[in-house]
Amino acid sequence: MGTVRNALLASAVTLALAPALAQAKTDLIVGMNLEPPTLDPTTTAAAAVDEVTYANIFEGLTRINENGEILPGLAESWDVSDDGLTITFNLRQGIEFADGSPFNADDVVFSIGRIIGPDSVSGKPQLFSSIADVQKIDDNTVEITLSESDGLVLFNLGQGDGVIVNEATIDEIGTNPIGTGPYMVDERVEGDHITLVRNPNYRDPDAVHFDTVEFRFITDSAAMTAAMLAGDVDVFPNIGAPEALAAFENDDRFEVIVGTTEGETVMAANWRREPFNDPLVRQAIMHAIDRQGLVDAAMFGYGTPIGTHFAPHNPAYVDLTGLYPYDPDRARELLAEAGYPDGFSTTFVLPPPAAYARRGGEVIQAYLAEVGIDAELVPVEWAQWLEGPFRGYDYDLTIVSHTEPLDIGIYALGPDDYYFGYDNASFNAVIDELRGEADPSARAADYEEAQQIIAEDLASIFLFQLPQLGVRNANVQGVWANRPIQANDITGAYWQE
Amino acid sequence: MLRRALQHRSFLLGVILVGLMVAAALISLAWTPYAPERMRVGPPFAGPSWAHWLGTDSFGRDTFSRIIVGAQNSIMVGVVAVGIGLVIGVPLGVAAAAYRGWWDEVLGRMVDLTFAFPAILTAVMITALMGPGAVNSILAIGIFNVAVFARVSRGAALQVYGREFPRAALALGRGRSDIAIRHILPNIASALIVQATIQFAIAILAEAALSYLGFGTQPPHPSWGKMLLDAQSMMWIDWTQAIYPGVAIALAVLGLNLLGDGLRDLLDPRLRVFRVG
């Protein structure tokens, strides 16, 4: 491991020998916060798995780019029937998996087949719940039938959960994944790193920029900063620790990456429980929190306040943050009106993410204290969070970032199927309408109406959109700034010459 | 005795340091420059100034206020964790010395088993699995103290039982618990006081370590260990915040250790202090 002094020395040398050295650099070291527990993106919901494998090792029928647009992937084109229920995919030809076996329609039928239906092995089966069947037409054509029109299915097939896997090697996919992407796994050291090397059978060898790509796992933000400064890591696409960016903001050797994610950070206030079933109390809580102040204190200013459950970079977004603005006096009045003139005591369950949940929790606690609400912080590990608040609906307040794209529909899942406990028939009707709607402008109108309803009801306490924060060596180009899906697609990255 | 104490310089230093910690805790009960849990009482990462003697943390909270309130936390942890050890451990240890036999054997094995797990490991297991928080971390440290005091009081009591007077008292028909309270406890008190001081120091260290790992005292209550954890991740922005809580811990532990060593010198220089981390 080099040191910063060595790195400085090296960059001085680079200046002198720039072209030669730049060309010599054929490896990329990518830092990540979390380590993938397995290397099969189709059977797990863990984001880190997609972040290593998506596009780098495995490809889907469609492919999502940095801006969330749907591009051709292993399917070079597709036709959607007029009723929107049948999609015919025309597959690329002459493609091989990393083990040399050919890719064809059978692989698609196998891959899609295992993630749909009641026996789905998928980590997120609801992404593909609209797919009723998948049929091979010929070696290069596949037909997917939907049970209902689904505007998101092409997008979802382009996520890590929908990638095409290899049937012959399926038993060892978790440790030695074989895909059609430009790289394959060379070495995996648990708790430390995973190294990818070129897939020798990749269709376009000239488009592969690196001989090796190493994903290195560093959880601690101080250690992350040190590793970047020392040049031990070239890119940290998703640094998760906004405080770490301070060290790079004024340093020419690095570029700070600030982009968007699909993560709406919300504080759920349990609708099933007193006093959170009282709209006045919910409004009081919302009035008590200064969202910009929260972003400044917890996120070091990175992040956009939101007033509803929708990503601000989406064209259909409506800014509803003015509905219940920061006004502690109003909050106290509302609490008194609701019968809590002296406030009340409650608990606030915090999952592990350090920045938005743990720091954010502390800041929110302080805001609530100002209006007389005494919230005891209960930090938990993910296991307990999933079992307690998320599955058992056992919580008063909790905070989490919902990182699925376009997931406003979770407010229509009802109190029996989702932890919010929110139930509003007119909202459910809008979501139902959306499901069958194919016309983009009508969809946008529905989305706007849906945003309005949950914002007025304060279905959750809406806080801010999680930013995508990262840092890269200034010479590494082509790294995604935004995070429309969980991925570190480094197939377009390269060293600037 | 008093004159000897006054001449014992390191003992005096110990008294002063512990006195400072207690004074800080007491003062902070009544007054702090700022509410220790209040954010934005100053700009974040403000350096030391007249307004903020030790500067502010990343949330703009006053660090001096948090440090002196943190003393309350450490004293509370020490008192309760040592208290648990004394209240449960001493009767167990004295009983083992009084009855010997299988009871002694069983207790000895239990104590061995406790010491087989490194203390920090036990504490991490208990707090991480049962849920982080001040109560669980005090319990985790307390369990370990039970074993320490059981062993120390057994050893000390055995020596006393070996002397003439308890046997004489027994022959005179006095009850065993009566003998234990009247004769044994006063004679092992020095050993227990010295050991308690040392365990107090260890409890403060252990609680700081647990809070540093995120398993101990939870926000917004200031704890020196948690302050270090927060400061470490902000090291690149402001390293000074990583200094003060560490100094506070070190001074508190130093004071208690000096006090303990001094007490031993003054009370009974032959006492063996039992040290396990």
Place this chain on the structure above:
Amino acid sequence: MLSFLARRFLTLVGTAFAASLVVFLVLEVVPGDPALLQLGIEASPEAVERLRAEMGLNRSAVVRYVDWISGLLTLDFGRSFTYSTPVGELIAQRIAVTLPLALMALVVSTLIAIPLGMFAAANRNRAGDYGVMTFSQIGVAVPNFWFGILLILLFAVHWQVFDTGFPGWDEGLFAGLKALVLPAAALALGEAAILARITRSAVLETMREDYVRTARAKGLSRWQVMTRHVLRNALIPISTIVGLQFALLLAGSIIIEEVFQLPGLGKLLIQAIGQRDFQVIKNAVVLFAVLVVFVNFLVDALYAAIDPRPKQA
């Protein structure tokens, strides 16, 4: 003496067994379902149940315990829930960091403490002695994780001559050892402080012995007496303590690995606790306990060999 050792050995086995039972029982009652954690937020209940069955979590506790112990006896530690790789491999990988770290700390601590202790004893009640004793008091009082943070501040942030983290042994012996220098120093401070004090009193005690005075009377220099007679005899109690310290250093690595982000056994354990990877937790904890008990046993054995007076078990 042999019967003493045999009894101590039986105790060792008994303690290890009891430790395994305690860990197993604790893991039985803690909240947090490992299967649910693996599958994440959106998993269906059926999928969770399937994975629980795959993990063997739906069998009775007794069966699982017997299974685990019989596996242990054949060195089969099972598979990690998180990584689905054999726990034995994971532990072997991690112990390749923790063991060198503890050994390095032991060496550093001993190399600092013994000369310091001897120096203090030789200069009893003079300035040098007070200096060493002050160092010792401070060394004991400074929390090792804070000392670690200070070392990082100085050497990694300010001077930038060391990094945190661990490059792996395949980067070369030097790179690996270099990465362990700061953590070992942080770990060694407290133990060196204690060892220096113990060395001092052991040396002082030996100097009171008749043969030392005789040697002095024979005209040997103070230094010669120190190295030839005093140190050799004082080494007996010192080495006992060094042995015991090794166990403490192993335990201390749990927090130091967290400070320096070293992929060792302690970090594995903390991470496994967060992920409810029971397979890793139970084996790692028992391994820690067995190491501690085993080191204590070795120390006892050594002591028994040196000092033949009868002992209580």
